[in-house]
Amino acid sequence: MTEPAGHGAAVPAGPHEEPFEGPWLLEPVPKVVVKADLLPAVSTASLIALLGIPLGWLWSLLAPAQAGVLLADGTLASMPLASYHAFDALALFLLLGFTAGVLVAAVLWMSRRRRGPVLLLAGVVGAALSGWLAMTLGASFAAAAHPVPPTAAPGDLIQEAPAIGTAWALLAQPFGLTLGYGLCASWNGLDDLGRRGA
Template sequence: MRRELRAALAIAVGALVAGALLGVAWGFLAPAERLVVVTDGRGAPLTGESLHRFDALAIFVCFGAGLGLVSAVAVWRARSVRGPLALLALLLGSAAGAYAMADIGELVAEVRNPRPDDPIVGQIVTLPAEVEAWQALLIQPLLAGLVVLFLAALSTAEDLGTGFTGPFGESKPVGAAGADPGHPAAEAYPAYPLGSEPPASPAQPDSGWSRPGLSER
């Protein structure tokens, strides 16, 4: 259990750090939106600039989906720690990583394109990119969980290739025959010596009756 808990902690922290790093990349790649100030505190987007809001969200979703896919495959490759703890750590780490990606990405975008304090009418300002749909944060953990469940469904081994019969810990290793050594699937019988015949089965006791016509045949 301790080894699996350490692996689960490493999975969660790894997903969180990877999400934070992708957030920095998203903050540099997400396009900003330019507006012209029409009145105090209000602006109108320039031609085609409103599409950048969708572009920024699409880049964020692609980053989250890619990270969820790669992290799920990497966790599945760790054969010895496959199980509920690894899946739970992956889901929690992916959710935290998606939140960190959005938070850090918006902070980087704000540093690159700071909002003006009091722009005058007619001035063109640049607004930093934002993750406007909270549903985008669900893409990374959702895809990571689905990939792990899909790989588990494709696995032909009941132990998912871990080598242990139990879902937690290493207390029940799978034997050579694929069963628990404490409960063998079949009992071994000694072979007969070469040239000998197996002993005859004991004669069945006479039941004292027979069907009509069987004794005459």
């Protein structure tokens, strides 16, 4: 008759059984680090937000202008075919924002010592601010690049500055960042995302 296994010991396995290890032998799940990552997260969000300046400038260069006819009241009436450029400007802004979000996610993932939900949340906040800055400054840059001529008369053909027709475009960059960071985390598969090996 065999003696019972002591506390913490593995139970002897039979001829066709795998050895059973109790839950006391498993490694504890690492907890989320918040306090140590808080200051780097604020710095990360601020740095990502500044990315909106070059994004807005690049969009203002690439987005096509819309041809319109100057009316007597000073407003512009868009030409029938030129109205398609409104979609082009929006699609270009979404593409730039999504691409920037994915690239920023790859850069954040390389910061191995700070991996985790705190850095992800900081990245999402910074990406949202970056999108708002890109939309605001991009419209200003585009308006400066396509001013209405002071000598324009009613009936003249005017190149109208491109515009982003919806505020939902702000979600492109945070979505790209979340998707990229989430794919990296799911591919990693470690409970601490590799922080302890840094």
